[in-house]
Amino acid sequence: MKRALLLILLLSLLLAPLAVSVAQDRNVFVYGHPVAFPNLDPSSGNSNENVVMGNVYETLTFYNAPGSDEILSPKLAVSWESSEDSLTWTFNLRDGVTFHDGAAFNAAAVKKALDRTIAIGEGSAWIYWMIDSIEAVDELVVQFNLNTPAPLDLVLSAGYAAWIMSPNAADQDNAWFNDGNAAGTGPYMIASNEPGQRMVLEANPNYWGGWSEGQFDTIVFEIVEDPTVLEQMIRSGDADFTYSLPFDNYGPLADAPGLSVVVTPSFQNLLILLNTVKEPTSSKLVRQALSYSFPYGDVVSSLYAGLGTQARGPIPANMWGHGADLLQYSQDLDKARELLAEAGYPDGGFSVVYTHVASDLDEQQVGELWRASLAEIGVDLEIRGLAWQAQWDLAINDPASAQDAFGFYWWPDYITPNSWLTGMFVSEDEPFFNLSYYSNPAFDDLIAEASSTSGIDRAAAEDLYLQAQTLLLEDAAAIYVVDLPDIHVVRDDVAGYVNNPGYPHVVFFYDLTR
Amino acid sequence: MKGRAVLRIEVGSSAWFLLRDRAALISMTFLILIVLSAVFAPLLTPYASQGMGAPDLAAKFEPPGIEHPFGADGLGRDQVARLMFGARRSLSMGLLVVLIAIVIGAPLGMIAGYIGGWIDEAVMRVTDVFLAFPPLLLAIAIAAALGASYINAVVAIAATWWPWYARLARAQTLSIRERAYIEAARSIGVRDRVIIRRHILPNIMTPIIVQGALDVGTAILVAAGLSFIGLGTQAPFADWGVMISDGRLFFLSGRWWMSTFPGLAIFLTAMAFNFLGDGVRVAADPRLRRMR
Numbered sequence: 001m002k003r004a005l006l007l008i009l010l011l012s013l014l015l016a017p018l019a020v021s022v023a024q025d026r027n028v029f030v031y032g033h034p035v036a037f038p039n040l041d042p043s044s045g046n047s048n049e050n051v052v053m054g055n056v057y058e059t060l061t062f063y064n065a066p067g068s069d070e071i072l073s074p075k076l077a078v079s080w081e082s083s084e085d086s087l088t089w090t091f092n093l094r095d096g097v098t099f100h101d102g103a104a105f106n107a108a109a110v111k112k113a114l115d116r117t118i119a120i121g122e123g124s125a126w127i128y129w130m131i132d133s134i135e136a137v138d139e140l141v142v143q144f145n146l147n148t149p150a151p152l153d154l155v156l157s158a159g160y161a162a163w164i165m166s167p168n169a170a171d172q173d174n175a176w177f178n179d180g181n182a183a184g185t186g187p188y189m190i191a192s193n194e195p196g197q198r199m200v201l202e203a204n205p206n207y208w209g210g211w212s213e214g215q216f217d218t219i220v221f222e223i224v225e226d227p228t229v230l231e232q233m234i235r236s237g238d239a240d241f242t243y244s245l246p247f248d249n250y251g252p253l254a255d256a257p258g259l260s261v262v263v264t265p266s267f268q269n270l271l272i273l274l275n276t277v278k279e280p281t282s283s284k285l286v287r288q289a290l291s292y293s294f295p296y297g298d299v300v301s302s303l304y305a306g307l308g309t310q311a312r313g314p315i316p317a318n319m320w321g322h323g324a325d326l327l328q329y330s331q332d333l334d335k336a337r338e339l340l341a342e343a344g345y346p347d348g349g350f351s352v353v354y355t356h357v358a359s360d361l362d363e364q365q366v367g368e369l370w371r372a373s374l375a376e377i378g379v380d381l382e383i384r385g386l387a388w389q390a391q392w393d394l395a396i397n398d399p400a401s402a403q404d405a406f407g408f409y410w411w412p413d414y415i416t417p418n419s420w421l422t423g424m425f426v427s428e429d430e431p432f433f434n435l436s437y438y439s440n441p442a443f444d445d446l447i448a449e450a451s452s453t454s455g456i457d458r459a460a461a462e463d464l465y466l467q468a469q470t471l472l473l474e475d476a477a478a479i480y481v482v483d484l485p486d487i488h489v490v491r492d493d494v495a496g497y498v499n500n501p502g503y504p505h506v507v508f509f510y511d512l513t514r
Numbered sequence: 515m516k517g518r519a520v521l522r523i524e525v526g527s528s529a530w531f532l533l534r535d536r537a538a539l540i541s542m543t544f545l546i547l548i549v550l551s552a553v554f555a556p557l558l559t560p561y562a563s564q565g566m567g568a569p570d571l572a573a574k575f576e577p578p579g580i581e582h583p584f585g586a587d588g589l590g591r592d593q594v595a596r597l598m599f600g601a602r603r604s605l606s607m608g609l610l611v612v613l614i615a616i617v618i619g620a621p622l623g624m625i626a627g628y629i630g631g632w633i634d635e636a637v638m639r640v641t642d643v644f645l646a647f648p649p650l651l652l653a654i655a656i657a658a659a660l661g662a663s664y665i666n667a668v669v670a671i672a673a674t675w676w677p678w679y680a681r682l683a684r685a686q687t688l689s690i691r692e693r694a695y696i697e698a699a700r701s702i703g704v705r706d707r708v709i710i711r712r713h714i715l716p717n718i719m720t721p722i723i724v725q726g727a728l729d730v731g732t733a734i735l736v737a738a739g740l741s742f743i744g745l746g747t748q749a750p751f752a753d754w755g756v757m758i759s760d761g762r763l764f765f766l767s768g769r770w771w772m773s774t775f776p777g778l779a780i781f782l783t784a785m786a787f788n789f790l791g792d793g794v795r796v797a798a799d800p801r802l803r804r805m806r
Contacts, residue, residue: 252767302571358744368750
């Protein structure tokens, strides 16, 4: 009797997942998401909640996936033009669009939404630094007056801080949005939100683009921080999409039945920022020696399973401003020894502290491989895994007692080379993201000139960016490790998925069918 | 003099009984082997540098075979060497935790039990505070506050462990305090400090040692738990908890050997300490011995 009961219990355990997947509605899409959504406010959110924002809200212009004919395509704006001097921009808005709360979409709404974002001034709102004023010229015409020439159409396609929310929502505070409220124009609306657990989106029946057969009615974000569980979910069919699994597992996953692994170049890269203030890395020669000691080949081919490429300077290869002829360091331990000797450390004999995010196995193993190379030139690497906030606090409190090497990922707010160069290397009075504490007036001048030129003459700006990077690479302010790919695992029966690295890990569910 | 002789006979016969307990004997042999392999790890494995973290990418994810009996990890490191060097940290964490807990807990418990009064109240209320929290959760909180490292993990776990020994020592002291020989010592003017050290301490050591032997296995498990969530041993070094944690990421993609062997090591070691502790308990107690 007992045995029979046990058998029934075991059988039901085995069959339970089956029953769930049979009952599953064919029109539900499940996104296994590795992190919670920290800030659902479309004005100030500049983190992983972008995967929600990109489906609930829309931008005026849309950044197309690299390889498309045009860089931008129309979204809430149908056409736009700039004055000769790039100081005045006029956008013609889409007619017949309504927000989720029923309010009409028009020029006044755009002005109110962007004014809110600029007034709050948090997150990625800095991208509007050149805007003097926004005017609702006509019901469906909005005009931007700039104080510096800039490519505003590109700025307004940003994946952060460029979302247009309804005028009623624009009156609300941050807490209202983080309670799970939203009112955008996008194809999906937030149906329910359990912070840190799950978010459910339902299709917006009045979406201006219309609906057709096979599109998804319901989107579920399951927030699961453990990559092993995410892998389990995507393998068993409990999730349709996920990312952030260990690089070494994508090979076996691509072979698994029912799964596709989509690999595309992204705008994200991994750098190791070197402390230019503190001994011994304050010496340029030591930093160059460290740059020559790094095992680039092993890291790219083995750690990243050949899916990334060795970085050449801070700007990834698929971004304009990347220089194919720039200095690229390679591992050369003899050269590293020579440089150390020249710097006054003939047999090494010092130790370097490298910090990384504790839960990031890739960053940790980057440290472990580097440590083995450094040992050969007599330098000891202390690897310290910290929570991101602790790692950052250590870096910004006092550069003189901060870590010597900071494992750091960068990706742009909107798609411009300026993001990397200004964000990480232009001098800062108080350290924020310039965690090399790099300070070079010649570099700063070149970047300032390039960013005001980029709105008018991209070729001239590109030349200035290359000159600036030449200085930066000579100074070895960072070790440029790898240009990372986006790697997404998608169930085979989902059609229409294209990755757009301009909106990191955002799935535009409206484009998908099953 | 006579007391010493009796004690020696007692210890001798306890050891004899321990050796006749088959589970304890097997456990002890296993633990001695594990300890020896940890202590002499550099001599026993050709991959000593890999045990201490040096990568060998040519052997990345090599499955168990002749070259690497337990396979190799994501950086190609021999898992046998990793386990041996990991044992140094895992075992020492377990032993240190129990040792620190006894060194802090036992004296406090003895003092509280012997002197009583407000000192007893104070010590016991402090232990109450510590015991009010789930031990693992408290250890995680302390370790997170101190920062992730091997030593901090030991301190954090020991901080949750000593109250048990304080209570045990106090309870034993309370019963011994009323014995005639303590009364006699006190009546001829022996100072409290000497009474505690010479008359109480030797008499409460047996239950404390038994409890300690039983606890080492659990302490190793808790230490592995802290390392598993990243609060213990830091890369490039590893203990068994770190090895399970790293390996679990690759379990579904077919690299089962990465977590399996460290998992077995922890399982067997914790079990061995339990059998051994049980054996010591039986051997040390003449009444239980007779029942066998």
